[in-house]
Amino acid sequence: xxxxxxxxxxxxxxxxxxxxxxxxxxxxxxxxxxxxxxxxxxxxxxxxxxxxxxxxxxxxxxxxxxxxxxxxxxxxxxxxxxxxxxxxxxxxxxxxxxxxxxxxxxxxxxxxxxxxxxxx
Amino acid sequence: xxxxxxxxxxxxxxxxxxxxxxxxxxxxxxxxxxxxxxxxxxxxxxxxxxxxxxxxxxxxxxxxxxxxxxxxxxxxxxxxxxxxxxxxxxxxxxxxxxxxxxxxxxxxxxxxxxxxxxxxxxxxxxxxxxxxxxxxxxxxxxxxxxxxxxxxxxxxxxxxxxxxxxxxxxxxxxxxxxxxxxxxxxxxxxxxxxxxxxxxxxxxxxxxxxxxxxxxxxxxxxxxxxxxxxxxxxxxxxxxxxxxxxxxx
Numbered sequence: 493x494x495x496x497x498x499x500x501x502x503x504x505x506x507x508x509x510x511x512x513x514x515x516x517x518x519x520x521x522x523x524x525x526x527x528x529x530x531x532x533x534x535x536x537x538x539x540x541x542x543x544x545x546x547x548x549x550x551x552x553x554x555x556x557x558x559x560x561x562x563x564x565x566x567x568x569x570x571x572x573x574x575x576x577x578x579x580x581x582x583x584x585x586x587x588x589x590x591x592x593x594x595x596x597x598x599x600x601x602x603x604x605x606x607x608x609x610x611x612x
Numbered sequence: 613x614x615x616x617x618x619x620x621x622x623x624x625x626x627x628x629x630x631x632x633x634x635x636x637x638x639x640x641x642x643x644x645x646x647x648x649x650x651x652x653x654x655x656x657x658x659x660x661x662x663x664x665x666x667x668x669x670x671x672x673x674x675x676x677x678x679x680x681x682x683x684x685x686x687x688x689x690x691x692x693x694x695x696x697x698x699x700x701x702x703x704x705x706x707x708x709x710x711x712x713x714x715x716x717x718x719x720x721x722x723x724x725x726x727x728x729x730x731x732x733x734x735x736x737x738x739x740x741x742x743x744x745x746x747x748x749x750x751x752x753x754x755x756x757x758x759x760x761x762x763x764x765x766x767x768x769x770x771x772x773x774x775x776x777x778x779x780x781x782x783x784x785x786x787x788x789x790x791x792x793x794x795x796x797x798x799x800x801x802x803x804x805x806x807x808x809x810x811x812x813x814x815x816x817x818x819x820x821x822x823x824x825x826x827x828x829x830x831x832x833x834x835x836x837x838x839x840x841x842x843x844x845x846x847x848x849x850x851x852x853x854x855x856x857x858x859x860x861x
Contacts, residue, residue: 521644521645522652525648525652539669540652540674540677541670541673541675541676541678543648544641544644545677545680545681548681567651572647
């Protein structure tokens, strides 16, 4: 029930960014942060407090889970906890993107109408 | 070199700051958060000076997170306490209604308050112990052990009050075995399994050593009571054993 409602409810910007960052594969905390920064062209700034607080709630809602603890070959030899999307997480992301597409479609249609009205 | 020393100092301070998170959150994420903080410092250090500004921002952002998580944790705790209090009140309805129906059941108001406190305390002990473990068998084992222990203490207390025979206090040794065993086992499943088996054995020995002068109907009821309690303690022990086999410490 909780998973279903989490997948249906509108997502916070932080949750959406984390889901997007994990949509292409599992990442550790710092990796997620870097991906969020890249996805938003540096506009979304997320610190460890926001990142891990959001991830805690996402894990409780069953949107993401811990996948592994291993060394990142591109970084130092410290072992890091990796996180990945669950099926519910992917469904929530798809539902959110669909909502966005609908909003964009409505907005486009309304703006087109408005510009036509102004033209007359 | 100086940057490294400053970075080490900031990492130590950040580790101290992370201790302010509620324990469940800290146990789950503090390692990852400390690593992420380290990664951010290192990246920033390589890129340009001004590490102090970044650290200040992270400390502020993390402090906001600490306040938020503690608020959520406290509200969950209050909800849990309320739930247990209401549950204990619901269970208290049983003796309250029974006292109106059963002849000779004349408890004072103080007795009801005492019993309510016992119900509430048992419920809170269950919540505090069982919530730490995600394994169903551990939760079930704690529940069975507490209910059985409570039932034993309760029936014995009533029996001592009715008969006035202090020899019945020997049954409290079963509970003493449980308390000492749980402390020694530090609530780990394997140790608790042994503790519950020891409680079952202690109760069985007490039953065997009882003087056999009771009337037949009473002796039969007592035998059934002992068998039920021994079976429940054993069942709880088996559930703890199952929990230890699936990986709960």
